[in-house]
Amino acid sequence: MNLQDCIEYCLTKTGSVHDYQPLWDADRVKVGGKIFAIVGDLNGRSSITLKCPPALAERLRDEHQNIIPGYHMNKALWNTLFLNGKLEDALIRNMIDISYQEVRALLPAYVKKALAAGESLEAIK
Template structure:
């Protein structure tokens, strides 16, 4: 998967929106204002940074050379995946799914209810 494929897949998630943060030189994908994916270059290498449970984050780093602790984020909860073609697409998509679930689970109940009803979570106050 390349960076654009990752962004497009992230945008299939309910309530997700994409923007670009010039200061970070990175694309962000959010749900209800909360980031669940950061896509950009890390030292010239295309990458995506995603949230996941701590035990899984550590296990993935041990199993895959292309997965490192989240750059500039809480190392226990975030991983950076290098998009160099060495990671299987199914793994990258699964990690996007997990990141979205981790972030969505922390949203207030009224936001989750509104999203389930098809409302735009960005518009909910």
């Protein structure tokens, strides 16, 4: 997957919105106003940073050379995946799914209810 593929897949998630943070020189994808994916370059390498349960985050780092602790994020909860073609697309999509669910689970009940009902989150901001 490349950067654009990652953003496009993230945007298939209910209630997801995309923006660009010039200070970070990175694209962000959020749900309910909370980031679940940061897409950009890290030292010239395309990457995506995603939230993950701590035990899984550590296991993935041990198993894959192209997954490191989340850059500028809580190292226990976030991983950065390098998009250099060495990680399977299915793994990247699965990690995006997990990140989205991890972030969505922590949203306030009224936001979760709006997402479940398919309501626009713009109205509740």
